Structure formats: C-alpha cells, structure tokens
Amino acid sequence: MEPRDVRAAGAVVTRKGGDVLLVHRPKYDDWSFPKGKLDPGEHTVTAAVREVAEETGLDVRLGPALSPQRYRQSNGRWKSVDYWTARVVGGDDVSGYRPNAEIDEVEWVPWKDAVRRLTYPYDRDTLAEARPLRRRTRALVVLRHGKARSRGAWKKDDRLRPLVRLGETQAQRLVPLLAAFDVTVAHSSSSTRCVQTVTPYAEVTGWPVKLYDELSEEGATVDGVVDVVDALLESGESAVLCTHRPVLPTVLDALGVPDVKLEPGAMLVAHHRKGRVVASELLQP
Known part of the structure; x- marks a missing residue:
C-alpha cells in the first residue's frame, strides 16, 4: 500500500504594483513560494x-484558493500542496529578514521576473493561475453552525437549542480559519447554536457579533436574507454569516454561487470585489 501524500500549504503573496514574494531554499538551491508541511x-x-x-x-x-499542486519528491513520495493568493497585513518590508538554514533569501520580485526566477514548472503554472486573481478581494464566509443537540432530545424553544461538545470544539477550531480570511465582524442568526458558534472568534479577536432574526429558521424570509447578503457584499468588509441548513440555499442563491451541502461547522468562503463574487471555496471542519 502506497503511503499517503505528504501534505503542505502555502501562498502566492502579492502586493500593489505586481510584485510577488519568493523564497530561496539553500538546501535545494531553488526559488519558490513560501510553503511548508502541515x-x-x-x-x-x-x-x-x-x-x-x-x-x-x-x-x-488569504484570498481565493488556487489549484493544488501534486508532485513526486526526490525520495519517491508524493507531495500535495494547497495554495491561496494572499496579501500582507501591515508592513511588507523584508529587508530585515535574517537568513537561516531553511530560507536564506526572501525577496519581492516583479511579476515578469518571478516567471523566470521560479525553479519549477508547476510553480510557474500556479503563478499564471494567480495572475487574474491577484486583485484584492473581501471574504464573506457562509458558515453552518456547529453540531447542536438533536431536536428530539430538546423539549424547549428550538431557538435556545445549544451546541454539543463537538460543536463547541468546532467553534474553537474556526477561530484561526476565520482570522485567515481577515473576518472583522460576525453576522449571526439569533438562535443560540449560531451565536455559540461565532462567540469564540469574537472573544479572541474582539470583533463584534451582530444578531439577526432574519437568519434564523423561524424568522428567515427570502427578502430578509437577500437584504442581509446584499448589505454585506456592499459593506467592503470581510465578514462571517452564520445560519442554519434550511436557510443556506437562500443565502447561496443570493450570492449567486452553486448550492452545496455544508456539514455542521463547515463554511463556504465567497471572495468578492465591488459587490460581485469572483471565486468561492468549500472548507469542511
């Protein structure tokens, strides 16, 4: 039985003006994108x-996802690398970088020069794929609440039905994922299970949570959901929208993306620019 692929992840980081961030690895004497094993x-x-x-x-x-790379390493094992486009938060000066045994050079390289500088053909293919996606986008993360207590076991108002321990764990694990897409506000159904799903992120980051009856199972209407989604696309901010399985098709339709099945704690990231979704990706918990 062949061993599983080595899993890694990285990003094609760009900045205004068209420069691309590349790194040099002395062990292999190659130029590539920053990446590493999970x-x-x-x-x-x-x-x-x-x-x-x-x-x-x-x-x-992170911005829109790029096609994953898969190639055989010198030791014969296959390696799979997931890539995203990305933008720097804060200063992008790398002149003070301290070389080490793994990475001895970090450099912003003009796009045309990066094509020539990259060592491997598959990296040049990834760079070409990133070119039309390099413009800055915002993320609207459509999130299904974490695993909740079953309806049959809950005898009170369904809007008060809480998460189970697995759901609480899912909510905690969402924190770095939402941060990766620069989420700065949570828009949530007013139902307890949705509020509990986004609360850990709000507590860690200090970003606000806004509650909507219009995103709950009991209060959702097509017009109400569309109004919320349109306002988020026009807001110019990256946000998470947490709601319920029966409401999700209306949300996705309002975004103009295909209907997909979201498991509890899963999310669809819609990358938008000037009110239009330019790319989307499904991320399971």
Missing part, C-alpha cells in the same frame, strides 16, 4: 498562513 491535525488554511509567517516574517490574509 502540523498534525492542522487545517491547510491555518498552515498556509503560519508557513508564510515562519518563512518570511510577514503576516498575511
């Missing part, structure tokens, strides 16, 4: 942000 139990999204920070010293937020 820690045990780590989500690929979290790994991508962490690896960029570790290899370049820069903090980034």
Whole structure:
C-alpha cells in the first residue's frame, strides 16, 4: 500500500504594483513560494498562513484558493500542496529578514521576473493561475453552525437549542480559519447554536457579533436574507454569516454561487470585489 501524500500549504503573496514574494531554499538551491508541511491535525488554511509567517516574517490574509499542486519528491513520495493568493497585513518590508538554514533569501520580485526566477514548472503554472486573481478581494464566509443537540432530545424553544461538545470544539477550531480570511465582524442568526458558534472568534479577536432574526429558521424570509447578503457584499468588509441548513440555499442563491451541502461547522468562503463574487471555496471542519 502506497503511503499517503505528504501534505503542505502555502501562498502566492502579492502586493500593489505586481510584485510577488519568493523564497530561496539553500538546501535545494531553488526559488519558490513560501510553503511548508502541515502540523498534525492542522487545517491547510491555518498552515498556509503560519508557513508564510515562519518563512518570511510577514503576516498575511488569504484570498481565493488556487489549484493544488501534486508532485513526486526526490525520495519517491508524493507531495500535495494547497495554495491561496494572499496579501500582507501591515508592513511588507523584508529587508530585515535574517537568513537561516531553511530560507536564506526572501525577496519581492516583479511579476515578469518571478516567471523566470521560479525553479519549477508547476510553480510557474500556479503563478499564471494567480495572475487574474491577484486583485484584492473581501471574504464573506457562509458558515453552518456547529453540531447542536438533536431536536428530539430538546423539549424547549428550538431557538435556545445549544451546541454539543463537538460543536463547541468546532467553534474553537474556526477561530484561526476565520482570522485567515481577515473576518472583522460576525453576522449571526439569533438562535443560540449560531451565536455559540461565532462567540469564540469574537472573544479572541474582539470583533463584534451582530444578531439577526432574519437568519434564523423561524424568522428567515427570502427578502430578509437577500437584504442581509446584499448589505454585506456592499459593506467592503470581510465578514462571517452564520445560519442554519434550511436557510443556506437562500443565502447561496443570493450570492449567486452553486448550492452545496455544508456539514455542521463547515463554511463556504465567497471572495468578492465591488459587490460581485469572483471565486468561492468549500472548507469542511
């Protein structure tokens, strides 16, 4: 039985003017994008942000996802790398980077020069895919609440039905994922299970939570949901919208993206620019 792929994640980091962030690895004498292997139990999204920070010293937020790479390493094992486009948060100066045994050079390279500088053909393909997606976008994260107590076991008002322990764990694990997409506000159904799902993120970051009866199962209407989604697309901010399985098709239709099944704690990230969704991706918990 062939061993599982080595899993890694990284980002094509760009800045205004068209420069691309590249790193040089002395062990292989190659130029590539910042990337690295996942820690045990780590989500690929979290790994991508962490690896960029570790290899370049820069903090980034992710944009649209790119096609994953898969190639055979020199030791014969296959490696799969998930990539996103990304932008730096804060200063992007790398002149003070301290070389080490893993990465000895970090450099902003003009786009045309990056095509020539990259060592591997698959990295050049990834760069070409990133080109039309390099413009800054905002993220609207459509989130299904975490695993809740069953309806049959809950005899009180269904709007008060809470998360079970698994749901609470899912809510905690969402914190770095939402941060990776620069979420600065949570818009949630007023039902307890949705509020509990976004509360850990709000507590860690200090960003506000806004509650809507219009996003609850009991209070949702097509017009109400569409009004909320349209306002978020026009707001110019990155946000998470937490709601329920029966309401999700209306939300996704308002966004103009295909209807997909979201498991409890899963999310669809809609990357939008000037009120229009330009890319979307499904992330399971």
